[in-house]
Amino acid sequence: MVKLDAKHNKSKVRYEDVDIEYQGQRLDNFLIRQLNGVPRSHIYRLIRSGQVRVNSGRVRANYRIKAGDRIRVPPISLNPAKTSQVSFEGVQWLGERILYEDSRVLVLDKPAGLAVHGGSGISLGCIEALRSLKSSLRQADLVHRLDRGTSGCLLIAKRRSVLRQLHMLLREKGMKKNYLALVKGKWSYGDKNVDLPLTRGSSNAREKVKVDPEGKSASTRFNVLENFGEEATMMKISIMTGRTHQIRVHAAHMRHPIAGDEQYGDFQFNAALAKKGLHRIFLHALTLEFLWPGSNEVFKVDSPLSEELKVVCSKLRS
The missing domain is CATH 3.30.2350.10 (Pseudouridine synthase)
Incomplete structure (x- = not known):
């Protein structure tokens, strides 16, 4: 799976085939991770307008993708100055707050005041910062959440398969x-x-x-x-x-x-x-x-x- 980002402003329509690793993930969350630097609001507009399609059909943002699905990704026309790319220098300090890391997960000592993910009114969260920190974290995702004001242990899965395991553990x-x-x-x-x-x-x-x-x-x-x-x-x-x-x-x-x-x-x-x-x-x-x-x-x-x-x-x- 090719990692997309906002630099593909003038690209043609792209088609991405879903790997087994991403099966069960919501379409919106999949695109938010894959379209690195593209605002969430823009991604939701692309889905609602039908420019994003799965297996040639229109789907909702909460559609659960399956292995083998073919996702149509339209050209991303954005002013680069308005994208939310995170510089390495801006997040390097977060690496010093990693409490534990192996090939499956890492645990971040989340500081109070930093949201776990970007969203409405929040340009940068822990997960976006970590993904920009090093290549091994490009596919990292939150296992659970902490309120913005809460500090301490935040568990991050490095692979989708690990995320599914740990989400099952939480449910049980x-x-x-x-x-x-x-x-x-x-x-x-x-x-x-x-x-x-x-x-x-x-x-x-x-x-x-x-x-x-x-x-x-x-x-x-x-x-x-x-x-x-x-x-x-x-x-x-x-x-x-x-x-x-x-x-x-x-x-x-x-x-x-x-x-x-x-x-x-x-x-x-x-x-x-x-x-x-x-x-x-x-x-x-x-x-x-x-x-x-x-x-x-x-x-x-x-x-x-x-x-x-x-x-x-x-x-x-x-």
Whole structure:
């Protein structure tokens, strides 16, 4: 499969035959990866207008491609200045945050404030930056996601076949993901499982996700690690499901919102922690652990807490 990019502005129509490696991937995601540097909005326009075709027929963006499909890719007419190509110099620093790497996966110590992928209003995310870092990561993809403000372990698959394996593992709840979070007040429930279904709120609501009996199942385990008097509690949190904003919504619903959470949190608590040097949400993806499918090989990676968060804890203890 030839990697396409925005430099093919004046090319003729191209036809690409889908390898078995990409079977099951959505058409839009396939094109976003293959049309390197072309804005997502432009790719969606090409699909909606029928300029992109599969086996000579029109398809939707969510079409799941199959091995042997022939995809028609039209000429890409863009002003090169408006494409989102990422320079090596601009992402080189991210290579220093790789916690682990082998031929199958890598684990990135994602910094707070960097989105996992580009999108509406976000020109660059972790995955686009990593793909530009070195040739072995051109086909890399996200195994899971972290909120933009969350730091820590982010698992990346280097090949589509590995991605499918790990997505299956996630669906079967075979991957352990542990987080550290600082929450408001003295946690009053002991070690507790919170099983509360979640649903997305209306588009104009302040809270993007909310607890709803008719929502999708969501399960979060909260364990107390350290109490900071009545002011705050350090929690170890594990998730059995991976719903959007799950930890943040569950913590807020239990009346112990996460420090620095501007969407679901407590304004006065956030302001008090800001005076102690907290200028982000205190939510950190601490560990990833699983058994590789079909083997007894244990995979475990830890991400150290940043100095900024350590300083906040020290000030709470003093």
